[in-house]
Amino acid sequence: MGLKNKNLLGLRNITREEIMSVLETAKVMKKVLESNNKKTPHLQGKSIVTLFYENSTRTRLSFELAAKFMSANASSISASASSVAKGETLIDTGKTIDAMGTDVVIIRHPMSGAPHLLAQNIKACVINAGDGMNEHPTQALLDMYTMWDKKKDLSKLKVAIIGDILHSRVARSNIWGLTKMGADVNVFGPPTLMPKDISDLGVRVCKKITDALEAADVVMGLRIQMERQKKGLFPSVKEYSSYFGINESLLKLAKDDCLLMHPGPVNRGLELTTQVIDCQNSVINEQVTNGVAVRMALLYLLTRREHV
Amino acid sequence: MKDRIIIRNGFVVDPKSSRQGYFDIIIIDGKICEVIDKNNNINCLSSYDYAQVIDASGLTVIPGLIDVHCHLREPGFEYKEDIFSGSMSAAKGGFTSVACMPNTKPVADNKTVIEYIKNKAKNIGLINVFPIGAISKGLEGLELAEIGELKDAGAVAISDDGSPVSNSSLMKKALLYSSYFDIPVISHCEDLSLAEEGVMNEGKMSAILGLKGIPSAAEEVMVARDIILSEYTNVPVHIAHVSTKLSVELIRKAKHRGVKVTAETCPHYFSITEEACDNFNTNAKVNPPLRTQDDVEAIIEGLADGTIDIIATDHAPHHIDEKNVEFNMALNGISGFETAVGLCITNLIKPKKIDLADLVRKMCVNPARLLKLTNKGCLDVGYDADVTIIDLNAEYKVDSSKFYSKGKNTPFNNYHLYGEVKYTIAGGKIIVDGGNVICSQTNW
Numbered sequence A: 001m002g003l004k005n006k007n008l009l010g011l012r013n014i015t016r017e018e019i020m021s022v023l024e025t026a027k028v029m030k031k032v033l034e035s036n037n038k039k040t041p042h043l044q045g046k047s048i049v050t051l052f053y054e055n056s057t058r059t060r061l062s063f064e065l066a067a068k069f070m071s072a073n074a075s076s077i078s079a080s081a082s083s084v085a086k087g088e089t090l091i092d093t094g095k096t097i098d099a100m101g102t103d104v105v106i107i108r109h110p111m112s113g114a115p116h117l118l119a120q121n122i123k124a125c126v127i128n129a130g131d132g133m134n135e136h137p138t139q140a141l142l143d144m145y146t147m148w149d150k151k152k153d154l155s156k157l158k159v160a161i162i163g164d165i166l167h168s169r170v171a172r173s174n175i176w177g178l179t180k181m182g183a184d185v186n187v188f189g190p191p192t193l194m195p196k197d198i199s200d201l202g203v204r205v206c207k208k209i210t211d212a213l214e215a216a217d218v219v220m221g222l223r224i225q226m227e228r229q230k231k232g233l234f235p236s237v238k239e240y241s242s243y244f245g246i247n248e249s250l251l252k253l254a255k256d257d258c259l260l261m262h263p264g265p266v267n268r269g270l271e272l273t274t275q276v277i278d279c280q281n282s283v284i285n286e287q288v289t290n291g292v293a294v295r296m297a298l299l300y301l302l303t304r305r306e307h308v
Numbered sequence B: 001m002k003d004r005i006i007i008r009n010g011f012v013v014d015p016k017s018s019r020q021g022y023f024d025i026i027i028i029d030g031k032i033c034e035v036i037d038k039n040n041n042i043n044c045l046s047s048y049d050y051a052q053v054i055d056a057s058g059l060t061v062i063p064g065l066i067d068v069h070c071h072l073r074e075p076g077f078e079y080k081e082d083i084f085s086g087s088m089s090a091a092k093g094g095f096t097s098v099a100c101m102p103n104t105k106p107v108a109d110n111k112t113v114i115e116y117i118k119n120k121a122k123n124i125g126l127i128n129v130f131p132i133g134a135i136s137k138g139l140e141g142l143e144l145a146e147i148g149e150l151k152d153a154g155a156v157a158i159s160d161d162g163s164p165v166s167n168s169s170l171m172k173k174a175l176l177y178s179s180y181f182d183i184p185v186i187s188h189c190e191d192l193s194l195a196e197e198g199v200m201n202e203g204k205m206s207a208i209l210g211l212k213g214i215p216s217a218a219e220e221v222m223v224a225r226d227i228i229l230s231e232y233t234n235v236p237v238h239i240a241h242v243s244t245k246l247s248v249e250l251i252r253k254a255k256h257r258g259v260k261v262t263a264e265t266c267p268h269y270f271s272i273t274e275e276a277c278d279n280f281n282t283n284a285k286v287n288p289p290l291r292t293q294d295d296v297e298a299i300i301e302g303l304a305d306g307t308i309d310i311i312a313t314d315h316a317p318h319h320i321d322e323k324n325v326e327f328n329m330a331l332n333g334i335s336g337f338e339t340a341v342g343l344c345i346t347n348l349i350k351p352k353k354i355d356l357a358d359l360v361r362k363m364c365v366n367p368a369r370l371l372k373l374t375n376k377g378c379l380d381v382g383y384d385a386d387v388t389i390i391d392l393n394a395e396y397k398v399d400s401s402k403f404y405s406k407g408k409n410t411p412f413n414n415y416h417l418y419g420e421v422k423y424t425i426a427g428g429k430i431i432v433d434g435g436n437v438i439c440s441q442t443n444w
Helices: A016-034 A058-069 A090-099 A114-121 A137-151 A169-180 A209-213 A226-230 A237-244 A284-307 B083-092 B111-124 B147-153 B168-181 B204-209 B217-233 B245-256 B274-280 B293-304 B337-349 B356-370
Strands: A047-052 A073-078 A104-109 A125-131 A158-162 A184-188 A218-221 A259-261 B004-008 B011-014 B019-028 B031-037 B052-055 B060-063 B065-070 B095-100 B128-131 B185-187 B237-239 B261-265 B387-397 B416-426 B429-433
Touching (some): A058 A073, A058 A125, A058 A284, A090 A104, A090 A114, A104 A284, A114 A125, A125 A137, A137 A218, A137 A259, A137 A284, B011 B356, B065 B356, B083 B095, B083 B337, B095 B387, B204 B274, B217 B245, B217 B261, B245 B261, B245 B293, B261 B293, B293 B337
Parallel strands (some): A158 A184, A158 A218, B004 B052, B011 B060, B185 B237
Antiparallel strands (some): B019 B031, B060 B387, B416 B429
16 A cells, blocks of 8 residues: 655654555565565665764664665765754755755654654655654554564554653654554653653553553563753652663563563663563564564655655 | 824724724824714814825724834844834834834843934834833843833833743842832743743643643743732732733732732734644744643633733744744744734634724733823824724735745734734824835935
């Protein structure tokens, strides 16, 4: 079925059919990843640029590999090393990249709405690789792929998302995507890190971590950033891990065959204990593999749109 | 004789003189000279043969609108707006007098800047521009500005607008000290520590868009503080741009207690909500931010029951490069002169939330009283000939590209509004004729 929009800016406005399209295409792409010959011709002749205003190892590498596995010409710009440091606006940077014959721009930016601004001003297709606190759609899609791969029916799942929901674009995108697929999404975190009206997005805000984890099919930990502690949003790392981190005994409240997920990189001992990260429920590494497959699927579906 | 004007056949709404009905108005040499009741007098205008005649049939005639809160950006930010373009824009919007805020560069915390603004406006010769001086030196919120000097130079009020006076002790001193000079204090209420890095209202929309929210408490906490300080010092305070339900309730209760607090709101706070920020629309980014439907309704109720005394524009023009950026980076402000009347008629008058006489109180009588403009806000004999004539039924589509203001930043572009200003007369000179600004003298 494919994707309706020229861009992938978020999952807020995506349909169930489009999500399933991505997941099913990713399943095919994963076979390529697992084969000996990691090369397909689908993006031959396409020019793909990753424009990252924020540091990232895994997402950027994941996109670059996805592009190259499919024979695209892939290049990278990181904000610090370019004219952005000289004060060039996002729109001007985007137009410059556009003018060089680029087909797809993959942007990660510290401010919500930046990909939307870019998409309004350039012809190339824009993929949001994370904008401020707003969305990280490819992460949520790979998370949903992981759940779909293991559990088959997303609509029956109880999903618990634990941590700093307020600042998490991963949480938001997952909330949009999972609620659209009919899953039962529960969120929990310290009150200072919970958006005031998040229940308007169709999630249950749990007052206790045990409520969130009880009989959960999926437990997703979120990365906590140190600068949030510096802003006084929680008093110490010790408090955070004691009261809001996930350990083995808490995980036992979830279903025996639950999936333990995390977008990475994990702060060992903080949001998840080492035992939990390495336990048999953990699918954290598979998420990474699935990430490349999902991004291959997206690049394929978005560039194929042009000919439709 | 260009200095004689007759406005005929208009429906006059002038609550201060208790007139509402069909009256002809005669202007000579910049003053209202005669007001003729159409019911009682046959037209005998032979002595006014050489006057300019405005046929106001089907139109509503009110005193010239007075805006107690706007930003003209000159000196220092002329790329956004200057006193000339701002005057044209205000005139087009039906304003014959505006009071401009001191967050210019240099700040209007000394007599030189105040005099500069007054003289520039006088040379331009369009509308009356009344400078507002700073409460604190440099708007830094540390030391009182030389308020006596500001008053003598012609400042009509003092404010640190743009910024709050965060230090409560300084606010108390400002109220006490200003009372000696009998100059009104206008307060921008915002607790900066609660507002933190917020860029829009904290609520459903900020949760959806992943943007940092400003809690309504940030405004309310300081409204409460200023009410208490006003009560404690027994000095009046005027609350700028009220935007939340609780702010209205606090002011209502304070007034019942006899506190000398007055309040203003702006058209955007009774017209649209935080939903206008959807799709990261930077034209809806303003401080205080757009709030919820509950707040909109409370603002309208506050206007209806007199809790809110004044409607001001907080006209805040910006350059397109300052709005056409990421939402976090965009500057706060709405270019408001040219949509104010349309929004008032469409959202207050047409749905019968307030009546015309009330609107005139909020945009003419009460502003004149706040700023002590004794010869304005009324169409009686002897008052300054500042008149605004509106077609209440004219429907039009907002086109920001045609604004006289340099600032095209409005969330109302392409909105259909009722209520067009057809004539603006300032000091007995017609400066807007048939909806177009005419500048006869431009010695700027």
